[in-house]
Amino acid sequence: MAEGLVLVGCGNMGYALLRGWVESSIVHPGAVHVVEPAAALRERAAALGVNTHDTCEALPTKPDLIVIALKPQALESELPSYQRFSDGTVFVSIAAGVPSVKLGSLLSSHRIVRAMPNTPTAIGKGSTIIFANRAVAEEDLRNVVRLLRAGGAVHQVTCEDLIDAATAISGSGPAYIFYLIECLTNAARELGLPTEIACNLAKETVHGAAALAYASKEDLAELRRQVTSPNGTTAAGISVLAAENALSTLILRTAKAAFARSLELGGAEQTWSTTGG
DSSP, rough: OOTEEEEEESHHHHHHHHHHHHHHTOOOGEEEEESSOHHHHEEEEEEEEOOOEEESTTTOOOEEEEEEEEEGGGOOOOGGGGGGGTTTOOOEEOOOTTHHHHHHHHHHHEEEEEEEEEEGGTTOOEEEEEOOOOOOTTHHHHHHHHHHTTTTTEEEOOSSSHHHHIIIIIIIIHHHHHHHHHHHHHHHHTTTOOOHHHHHHHHHHHHHHHHHHOOOOSSSHHHHHHHHHHHHHHHHHHHHGGGGHHHHHHHHHHHHHHHHHHHHHHTTOOOOTTOOO
């Protein structure tokens, strides 16, 4: 990106993206400009070798790409400052729930890509879903996808509403998994295992099971059956999770709550449906 890549906001998700870009060598750190008002977050970003600024005043005049990693609540006050880049720049927003129409109004631009990455992007194991409006040229979209692939898998949808559904699954999903690991760790401790071993077993089990599911050609139900011997220990545990669809119902409620909040953040009123539309 000859004219530069700009990252607006370098909190947890912005920093995860930045780390993925720099550590994968997809961009040269000297071509990256980070705008972050918090001094501690600027220092953390600067340690990766990128240019940092507390405002957008010193940015290149025509950056190739501006990635907006701000909280949805901050967009109305911050985005108008970037309208001066609208002629030649593509904007990528990772703000949950904020539709491209609203982003376009705030930026005076229609060249907008919405993306929802997750924090494993920092180590190249992320999952990102994107939606691009028709004003984004194919070459620009390829550049966006190439950049985001530095952090892991990228999936494109043609219906913008599906971004909110994905937010509830992959965007928020790492927190669900971290909480599951916490719960497994606590259960292991309750059963008498030392804390360090309990934590390691929980992490290794989740990591290994996910890796096996990803690598295997078997469907998930078959993988589960392969572990679950009739009348065995696993069957006893699964019987609790599956009783009255307890876990399935809880996960669905969790996803619905996250989905609804995504819509609220964007100011939308929408009824949840199984299609995410």
